[in-house]
Amino acid sequence: MLYRLIVLLLLMGISFKAQAQKPLPQDMVLVKGGAFVPLYGGDSAAVKVKSFALDAYPVTNAQYLRFVKENPQWRKSAVKKLFADANYLRGWNGDLSIGAAADQLQNSPVVSVSWFAAKAYCACQGKRLATVEEWEYAALASETKANAANDEKFYQRSIEWYSQPNPTYLPPVQQSFRNYYGLYGMIGLVWEWTQDFNSSLLIGESRANASLDRQLFCGSGSSGAKDTKNYVAFMRYAFRSSLKANYTVSNLGFRCAQSL
């Protein structure tokens, strides 16, 4: 009896703790949970996303420099090939140097980092990478709407960015597009790593899982999609699917998330 009471009290304690509004860490914003139908939604079933916290900005060169200072194993010369390919921090000209344009680039997103590196960075901050679903859910927002999936202007602007070549110097994160949640640069700055970046074709129910042939080429790429006109989402899924965890790409950065 006493034992049961203790268990009950403990459980209540946990739930109280969960309900108490913890202040969000600095530079993180709340993405209020909800449901949405992702591009690859199995039978077009809406996916529920719990409320979570997400970094307002992608991680910058300056922040990443601080990280490698404290974690020598992630320096350019020390990183294991298994965890990052040869182009890791390609733009940097040394272990602890952002490069010739350092002044200009310190507040720009860090790019050419692998998934392993991004994951390690977030872990060091007590955070994690966002899941594809969390990221896609947060990226639905325009300046004024949480879900701008059907806003043609927003869509056209997004597709225009995805069609342009990379700028010579990425702009500072604060200067990029700020969406409804207060997230900067979800569209129009860099691609971003997610926790389960290349699982988009494996999730869902078992029948879909049985057909691993649904790679993103030709017809089979679009046959599983709920909205074949959503080229913006297609491009993101296609991009993620081309990656392996040790890959580094010169327009691929990341930001961290936290469960509430």
Add this chain to the structure above:
Amino acid sequence: MKRSTLKKTVVLLGLGLYSMGILSSCSTQSSHAETAAKTDDAIPKELPTVEAELTDAPKVPAPITRSHAAKVVVRLEVTEVVKKMADGVDYTFWTFGGSVPGKFIRIRQNDEVEFHLMNHPDSKNPHNIDLHAVTGPGGGAASTFTAPGHETVFKFKALNPGLYVYHCATAPVGMHIANGMYGLILVEPEEGLPKVDKEYYVMQGDFYTKGDFGAPGLQPFDMQKALDENPSYVVFNGSVGALTGDNALTAKVGETVRLFVGNGGPNLISSFHVIGEIFDKVYDEGGSTAIENIQTTLVPAGGTAITEFKADVPGNYVLVDHSIFRAFNKGALGMLKVEGTEDKKIYSGQIVQKIYQPEGSTVQEMPSAGAPKAAIASSKDMRLELGKTLYAQNCQACHQAEGQGIKGAFPPLAKSDYLNADVDRAIGVVAHGLEGQIKVNGELYNSTMPKLKLSDEEIANVMTFVMNNWSNKGGEVTPDQVKKAKDNYKH
């Protein structure tokens, strides 16, 4: 017995090497390819290795002279570049090799191709390649999905000869193709193609820009226009004017010209035609059998045709998509300049140009419907000015800009004895027309001048202009004078 043990050892060794490769090479795809290459070493008869020559349109690599198969290494780099679509119009093209269409690849039937696809580190998107010349899943697309800054390798054997399209097949496929990701790969038959004098590479594509045709600036891709299959541009070789002016194709009279024609689409089917030529041969859809004496050949989106013709007479031959608004309003125009001596038997050039009179050689009335009312001159200067315009509109085609006429056909008005001798007679000629023989400045003329439907005011103006130019005797002709002269000089 010994033999089989040896075999087993080799197989085990091979397997060992292979699995080692897998375990130690999580880094890149190319290391997998190296492993594959090693296992291939076991095949006793090694093919000679050749690096493929790749060319930008309209150039084509030299014909293959090898009489045996080879291992051909193809290295194709994907880049995303801003280039000219038309004068003053830019577009972000996604390219195989830096321009649209992609590099021309030329191999021989039964060649074994080691295909390297490199995606430039500055690319924003992943890309892959589907070569229609490949037998296997995705035409290579399944094996070449390549993130920016990476390289993938796969091998294929060219089983079927023919001219094939290759294109990117990364989602969203339509957009990758619409941005210019296509090119041609020629698999020559073992016996080769018949020798010709000139070979060129021409590839059509349709483009969908937010602005209409000619709208200036860097134009973004327009999704809705692409879905509606309503292109802003339809062009040969990636831009308006890529095959005209200084970029025109060239040939000499007597040469046989072969065009490797492709159509990247993404949407439209081309009705490929060369104005003023008949294709002696068309390998329709890029296949092995030639049909003969073809005027216009269909080139499907994602398909090809090889056309051949002998350049018999000199001149400019215009390449078009004969769905003709595409040619003259959306850019699907190219040009082949043929130089050499003329052959009047095949083509005479213009022999006769004369007035056509359906009712016989009677005097014609110029159509007057809807013509604006003539201005009334208030001074001689104004009469001269209005007369000048009237002259250009009504008289200049025959009597020429300086009134010099054309000897034997149209009498001169400049320093004309016939004109200056009697102005009123000349007014009558303008008002009523003239037929039959006259003598002007010593030359005999025997033709017809049609009656011009001009008002008295207009005749006064144009006559004043004529009389005050080219050393004629001057003076001013008034509408009243015209009215009288018309009555006095009736035929």
